[in-house]
Amino acid sequence: MSDIAANLQKIRDQIERACEISGRSPNSVQLIAVSKTFPAEAIREAAEAGQLVFGESKLQEAEPKMEGLPSKLQWHFIGRIQRNKVRKLLPLFPFLHAIDSFRLAEYTSVIAEELGLFPQVFLQVNVGGELSKGGFEPTELEAEMEKLLLLKRLEIQGLMAIPPAGPDEESARKWFIELRELRDRMEEKFGVKLPGLSMGMSADFRIAIEEGATHVRVGSAIFGGRRYRVDGELG
Numbered sequence: 567m568s569d570i571a572a573n574l575q576k577i578r579d580q581i582e583r584a585c586e587i588s589g590r591s592p593n594s595v596q597l598i599a600v601s602k603t604f605p606a607e608a609i610r611e612a613a614e615a616g617q618l619v620f621g622e623s624k625l626q627e628a629e630p631k632m633e634g635l636p637s638k639l640q641w642h643f644i645g646r647i648q649r650n651k652v653r654k655l656l657p658l659f660p661f662l663h664a665i666d667s668f669r670l671a672e673y674t675s676v677i678a679e680e681l682g683l684f685p686q687v688f689l690q691v692n693v694g695g696e697l698s699k700g701g702f703e704p705t706e707l708e709a710e711m712e713k714l715l716l717l718k719r720l721e722i723q724g725l726m727a728i729p730p731a732g733p734d735e736e737s738a739r740k741w742f743i744e745l746r747e748l749r750d751r752m753e754e755k756f757g758v759k760l761p762g763l764s765m766g767m768s769a770d771f772r773i774a775i776e777e778g779a780t781h782v783r784v785g786s787a788i789f790g791g792r793r794y795r796v797d798g799e800l801g
């Protein structure tokens with residue numbers, strides 16, 4: 567077995583165990599293999615090991631890689647979204663994880679209509695209030711939710727967060743709880759279903775699952791180390 571296939575197997579086992587611990591069905595968590603910075607060959611290898619869902623965070627990097635890969639793969643855009651890239655992103659990525667302002671949401675909805683598409687989106691929340699990260703402040707999201715729900719072209723799946731880096735796996739738990747509780751409040755206040763929680767990366771996806779993650783975005787634990795970490799930051 568290649569390293570990638572072996573890593574995938576290990577992560578699937580860990581996802582299953584985390585689901586067991588929290589009394590959830592293993593089908594309730596989707597593993598997104600984050601392939602940013604890794605070549606198409608690595609993606610092909612993961613696909614051969616049965617992984618069909620991938621995440622990328624830069625259009626200019628992802629586009630050429632995607633060209634030669636099987637069309638059955640499903641692509642999630644997990645990076646920060648620039649307005650001038652939306653028109654190119656939408657046909658390639660049916661899932662966008664980082665809608666981080668009303669302005670971007672509105673614009674994405676307009677372009678989606680022009681293209682005849684209904685993108686599935688997550689609203690990014692800046693749970694840690696970090697200046698370096700994008701996302702709605704929790705109170706801002708509550709204030710804008712009504713307007714967001716009127717954007718008929720966006721299929722809002724739920725919320726997404728990249729919590730502040732912490733010393734260990736457990737330190738992210740409080741942020742995951744915060745995102746879930748915000749989701750629960752919004753569902754109640756606005757009478758909508760927001761089933762998706764996109765949270766958890768290589769270092770903390772098990773904890774995220776215990777706290778309700780439906781989509782975990784795992785890169786280095788599958789493909790190995792990288793030069794840049796999240797949102798294009800060096801680390």
Ligand SMILES: *Cc1c(COP(=O)(O)O)cnc(C)c1O
Nearest residue numbers: 767768783784785786795796797
């Ligand atoms: C890179 C990235 C990940 C994956 O991070 P790993 O620590 O390699 O698992 C997840 N989410 C986002 C938004 C990223 O940019």
